[in-house]
Amino acid sequence: MTVTQPDVTVIIGAYEAMPYLVECLASVEAQTIDPERIEVIAVDDGSTDGTGECLEEFAARAPMPVTVIRQENSGGPSGPRNVGLGKAAGRYVFFLDADDRLGPEALERMVAMADKNGTDVVLGRVEGVNRTAPKSMWGRTLERTDVFSSNIKFTLSAQKLFRRELLTRHNMRFDESLWTGEDALFTMEAYLRADGVSVIADYTCYYLVGRDDGKHVTKSGGYTLRFDSARALMNLISELVPAGERRDLLMVRPFLITLLPQFGPKYAKDSEKVRQHKLELAKPLMDAHWTPGVARRLKVEERLRLHLVAEQRPELLLPVVQFIKAKKQPAALLERKGRRVYLAYPHFRDAAAGIPDSVYLAEPREARAFPGYREGGVDSFLRRAVRKARRVLRSGGATPGGRAAAA
Secondary structure, X not given: OOOOOOOEEEEEEEOOOOOHHHHHHHHHHOOOOOHHXXXXXXXXXXXXXXXXXXXXXXXXXXXXXXXXXXXXXXXXXXXXXXXXXXXXXOOEEEEEEOOOEEOOOHHHHHHHHHHHHOOOEEEEEEEEEOOOOOOOOOOOOEEEEOOOOOOHHHOOOOOOEEEHHHHHHOOOOOOOOOOOOHHHHHHHHHHHHOOOEEEEEEEEEEEEEOOOOOOXXXXXXXXXXXXXXXXXXXXXXXXXXXXXHHHHHHHHHHHHHHHHHHHOHHHHHOOHHHHHHHHHHHHHHHHHHOOHHHHHOOOHHHHHHHHHHHOOOHHHHHHHHHHHHOOOOOXXXXXXXXXXXXXXXXXXXXXXXXXXHHHHEOOHHHHOOOOOOOOOHHHHHHHHHHHHHHHHHHHOOOOHHHHHHHO
């Protein structure tokens, strides 16, 4: 039987990818899915190390249709991916980096998962090889979830299975003006627009390979590019998600992963000029997107640093960063009979600094690590008060008004 449309188009953007490309292509050739069900579109982005020739040799021998496009260097991964996306014919597309490789059953499992559940995005378990990989979203396989109900917001790389109709309907492409974080923008938009997301946690679909030369796109570029990336992702979330709890939940990601590292240990080594520039770049982002709902979802030291960034207090921020860099542990102060835990990072209850106690208040997930902490706090007190009021109403007589109030 002739298959008129492939199930999945594998898009490989490749630049100076030797010798890693050899194993990458071997992993495509080893896929258990019928070769007639897939196509490969490989874009050589102006390589000079034999990458283009390797792709053409693969096209000549591969059991599935392979299209090789050779072009002048575009300067980043977005251009080649967009070229491949424009040529794709599959019901789904999968973006495979030329340094990495697929598990043998990856495409078969991901296509089956999407078809079974009607989901628009499928995440296959990722394992790092000579580099770290995201972990928090692989706790269990999820046939249907979304970005609000799971940890998938912490994996925004492009190496996912996407339903091509979703991308076409919303005219989705990688932002070629971004030099880092372009995949995060694309993937977050897909999550938000998708009719369901699936997670395959019980099989390693993707091997994220660390290059010996350390050349990873995610590590390249100056600090200003990180602010560009954070701005783009925050603006996208604000555009697609109304203000409130759900937006705050997603905003944690760009604040924690993209923005906060700019005010981490390296900040202590930055020149005064760079520190000031970082604060200037952060100010409009903090003014527009930093909310109590975002702050509440962070650990105390994360919240404290970003609070000081928002307040533009470099003279207070530097001692905090140096404290963290030295790996010092703050004293824990338990109050309200153990129901509140304050972590005494620098400037805690320093009248001159004027930082609210709430910035130092550990949320339950962090507070549980401290002996003597009693979970409950204000909410439990309110619940007890409501129960007591109901008992009083029930025992206080059966007037119509009383019955209505008790109900």
